[in-house]
Amino acid sequence: MKVTSLRLAFQTALLAVCFAATGRADAADMSQQAQQGLQGKLEYCKTCHGLSGEGYRGYYPMPRLAGQQPEYLENQLQAFIRRSRTNPVMSNVAHGLTPSMVAALAANLRDLNPNPYGGAPRDSLALGKTIFEQGLPESNVPACSACHGPDAKGKAEIPRLAGQLYWYTVKSLTNWSRERGQGSLKDTSAIMVPTTHNLTQAQISALAAYVSYLK
Amino acid sequence: MNLNTSKMAILVIAFLAGGPLQAEESLAIRNCTWCHGSSAQGLSTAPRLAGQRDQYIQNQLLSFSEHLRDNPLSQQYMWPATAHLSPQAAHDLSAYFSALPPVPANDGDPELAAAGRAIYDEGIADSDVSACVVCHGPNAEGVRGIPRLGGLSYPYLKRRLEQWGEGFHAAAAPMPQIAGRLSPNQIDALASYLSFIGYESLE
Missing domain, CATH: 1.10.760.10 (Cytochrome c-like domain)
Incomplete structure (x- = not known):
């Protein structure tokens, strides 16, 4: 009787230990796997967007992701998937990302702080600064700083512009209505449409150059 | 001639x-x-x-x-x-x-060209392989310090892609990271596709 109950107690204890152990092992495996997956995807982002997320000028300009607002990044990845933002390559990339992966990537990228990529022309930085800080009232262009912040770091769904690749900002502002807000789905990109139409190419270049050097 | x-x-x-x-x-x-x-x-x-x-x-x-x-x-x-x-x-x-006009090698396997093109244009999202097109251009023409790949010979392209995976030329980021994720079949397909691309102009 005593022996039996002891044996039973022992068996139960053994089972409990085994259970607990497998539970822990599973949890450890999962988080390690998730961690490896996250690191793999981060590397994937950085192969195009710069090894520190500073952006890269390939055949096409690839934007800086470092220090970007997580909400903006998540919105853009969604826009690529829904094709309200035209970009076949990014649409393909975004399709494979789970929501938790997107959140983890965005949080990681927000914390990167490399120096700007540089390379923008420096001949009209003063004009760029004026447009950024004061806008162009005569052309109905509001001051960028009003929404993107005096330090150009953005907030929530409004993107950071500081240190953004010059060629990327030029391309974005030039092609805004052709690349953003496509299809029937409404998104916040519509707010930029009048401004992008009211800027001349020279003003776009000046502005893009100015923000590209902001840290 | x-x-x-x-x-x-x-x-x-x-x-x-x-x-x-x-x-x-x-x-x-x-x-x-x-x-x-x-x-x-x-x-x-x-x-x-x-x-x-x-x-x-x-x-x-x-x-x-x-x-x-x-x-x-x-x-x-x-x-x-x-x-x-x-x-x-x-x-x-x-x-x-x-400044000399290039002639495509055309020496890859034509049956693999379509698979190679898909990798070139779209990448392989599942294995974190970036699309080649974003840096090397829609006609594999290259730009500035980024090489023209279109029409290079199949054996050369294949060996370069393999050698990154083997640890050579490790300083050429991000190519070692990208090429290292390609399987032998994928390398074959890419090298085949690229060998057939001609050029429009030297612009």
């Missing part, structure tokens, strides 16, 4: 160029074409130089002389070839070869 025409063209260009390519530099050109083909279209393991990006050729000559490009053939041939190359000579050679 074709080869002779090209040779003539090179002679004429070298002659007309006058300024930067004088008599002693044409010896430097012959030192290159000995392996890279008399019309610089590539020969065996030596890649085509004709139509390659000026800035890319200059950068590579520098990486050979600094021993950053380090596969066995580079060590054997290109390290000595660049050991005493002056910056001016590198500049002139790059300008010369980049």
